[in-house]
Amino acid sequence: MKNIYLYIFCLSLLSLGSCSLDTEPLTQKTDTNFYKTTDDAFSALVGCYDGLQVATGAGGRGIPVMSEVMSDDCFGGGGASDGYDLAAVDEFDISRSPADVDLYNSNWIAYYKAIYRCNVFLSKMDQIDWKGDTVLRNTYESETKFIRAYIYFEMVRLWGNIPLLIAPSSENIPQANPDEVYKVIAEDLVFAANNLPAVGYSATTSGHVTKWAAKSLLGRVFLYYTGYYGKTDLVGVVTKAQALAHLEDVIAGSGHGLVDDFSALWPAASVDKYAGEDNRETVFAIKYSYTSDYNGNTDGNAWLVMFGMREFSSYPYGHGWGVTVNSKLWNIYDANDTRRDASIIGIAEENIPFDKLNSQREYTGYYNKKYTPMVDENGLELPIKLGSKFWDISQFQDYVVIRYADVLLMAAELESGNSQAYFDQVRQRAYKANFTSLPVSKDNILKERHLEFALEGVRYWDLLRQGIGTASSTIAETTTLLSGGVAGTKTISAAKIQATKGLQQIPNTQITLSGGVLKQNAGW
Numbered sequence: 001m002k003n004i005y006l007y008i009f010c011l012s013l014l015s016l017g018s019c020s021l022d023t024e025p026l027t028q029k030t031d032t033n034f035y036k037t038t039d040d041a042f043s044a045l046v047g048c049y050d051g052l053q054v055a056t057g058a059g060g061r062g063i064p065v066m067s068e069v070m071s072d073d074c075f076g077g078g079g080a081s082d083g084y085d086l087a088a089v090d091e092f093d094i095s096r097s098p099a100d101v102d103l104y105n106s107n108w109i110a111y112y113k114a115i116y117r118c119n120v121f122l123s124k125m126d127q128i129d130w131k132g133d134t135v136l137r138n139t140y141e142s143e144t145k146f147i148r149a150y151i152y153f154e155m156v157r158l159w160g161n162i163p164l165l166i167a168p169s170s171e172n173i174p175q176a177n178p179d180e181v182y183k184v185i186a187e188d189l190v191f192a193a194n195n196l197p198a199v200g201y202s203a204t205t206s207g208h209v210t211k212w213a214a215k216s217l218l219g220r221v222f223l224y225y226t227g228y229y230g231k232t233d234l235v236g237v238v239t240k241a242q243a244l245a246h247l248e249d250v251i252a253g254s255g256h257g258l259v260d261d262f263s264a265l266w267p268a269a270s271v272d273k274y275a276g277e278d279n280r281e282t283v284f285a286i287k288y289s290y291t292s293d294y295n296g297n298t299d300g301n302a303w304l305v306m307f308g309m310r311e312f313s314s315y316p317y318g319h320g321w322g323v324t325v326n327s328k329l330w331n332i333y334d335a336n337d338t339r340r341d342a343s344i345i346g347i348a349e350e351n352i353p354f355d356k357l358n359s360q361r362e363y364t365g366y367y368n369k370k371y372t373p374m375v376d377e378n379g380l381e382l383p384i385k386l387g388s389k390f391w392d393i394s395q396f397q398d399y400v401v402i403r404y405a406d407v408l409l410m411a412a413e414l415e416s417g418n419s420q421a422y423f424d425q426v427r428q429r430a431y432k433a434n435f436t437s438l439p440v441s442k443d444n445i446l447k448e449r450h451l452e453f454a455l456e457g458v459r460y461w462d463l464l465r466q467g468i469g470t471a472s473s474t475i476a477e478t479t480t481l482l483s484g485g486v487a488g489t490k491t492i493s494a495a496k497i498q499a500t501k502g503l504q505q506i507p508n509t510q511i512t513l514s515g516g517v518l519k520q521n522a523g524w
Contacts, residue, residue, distance in 0.1 A: 035124035051114030058110035062303025064457035071460035075362040077324035080484030092496040101508035118148040138195040145188035186237035200255030203278035212254035213284035215246035227465030244414040263342035283402040290396040304395035307368040310360040318373030325366035336434035363482040472497035499523035
């Protein structure tokens with residue numbers, strides 16, 4: 001009989017025996033007397049959501065940030081005297097920072113902790129007294145399966161070759177074939193799409209997985225898998241027609257829609273006219289709050305500070321660690337496209353008196369406006385203003401995983417009969433009175449996705465699903481950047497990206513702990 005330590009499990013590898021808990025039990029609940037009531041079930045579900053929240057930003061190296069660093073839209077940046085860990089990611093080259101062979105170890109651990117929570121809860125469904133409420137059971141099971149699918153999708157995209165666990169286990173197992181992982185992802189999302197209630201959008205469902213979120217994520221998984229692996233369907237579970245049907249359901253029945261003003265989606269871009277985190281365009285978001293501390297409370301957005309201007313604040317933009325935006329991104333926007341100024345902080349364009357060139361590596365003059373720390377008119381960090389003691393770990397802006405605009409463009413890409421109308425809706429919002437129609441085509445859709453979802457953690461995966469050749473040639477470049485105020489050459493090699501197949505390194509600690517059962521990805 002296991003003790004339940006408020007869902008704190010030690011999973012440095014995959015095995016509970018690979019390390020020992022160093023805390024006293026916080027409760028005397030056990031796996032035989034805890035999973036009994038619907039209140040217990042709710043607590044378990046909250047534990048699964050908490051696992052997702054923590055895993056998304058583990059160790060401050062949140063996958064939304066790392067996805068942007070890997071793309072053509074951002075450089076690793078950071079401090080002029082920092083280590084070169086982000087350069088190793090940016091350039092797909094561990095020789096840039098040989099000591100960082102455990103760069104993603106915190107992410108790996110947090111992901112498998114979250115998977116464990118989901119697997120435990122799913123294994124206890126029959127043990128709970130649901131009092132005949134099959135809708136509640138199906139809802140909780142669906143939300144949990146969505147969380148598991150989302151986490152596995154993040155992992156299999158990042159690493160490609162990962163161990164697959166669908167039940168609580170301490171077994172040291174080898175990496176699965178990616179198709180096995182995608183089969184679980186697809187089946188979990190289909191279950192959620194079919195079993196969650198068809199309730200229209202409401203801000204009161206904030207943070208919870210909905211039927212529409214499951215259907216939308218299924219579309220994203222279908223497009224990525226079929227693109228990256230060159231397949232026609234999603235591991236025999238979902239066809240193109242079925243993926244499109246799910247997206248059409250979201251458009252027809254979810255109640256989601258586009259916010260009229262693109263800038264209103266982002267707090268730093270809109271300030272007084274911000275549409276709010278639970279606006280109708282948000283199909284699914286990972287929630288954060290400002291209550292984090294260094295005593296185990298980890299509810300904040302730990303990765304957001306990576307995008308902030310290096311050690312410099314200028315209302316409403318707060319300071320951070322200085323991941324920089326490639327000037328090429330600014331330049332590809334039409335001057336009439338409202339998304340440019342809503343997406344990117346332009347130092348010169350906004351007359352910001354940035355004076356930390358000597359502190360910034362790979363300075364470009366541009367930073368992420370969609371996800372950036374914020375300060376008030378007096379320069380006070382918003383988490384501090386709200387009562388937090390730690391501005392860096394208590395950023396509270398939610399991460400919007402899927403927006404309704406994405407649903408429209410995915411449906412257009414899957415060749416809906418309404419593709420032109422869906423494509424035009426997104427562009428009309430962006431250009432307003434300056435809108436002119438473009439013919440819908442896959443190439444135009446992918447270009448529009450770049451402009452629409454820039455700096456949201458989407459771009460890299462959109463490139464990769466077009467093939468490693470396209471991704472590597474698009475990301476590769478040689479340019480001159482200021483680091484510590486001194487001009488230097490920055491090179492990202494297409495050959496390095498191709499050698500890794502676009503995948504990241506398996507943490508070396510995990511390979512060591514597995515006794516060599518886990519194998520490193522090529523190119524690392």
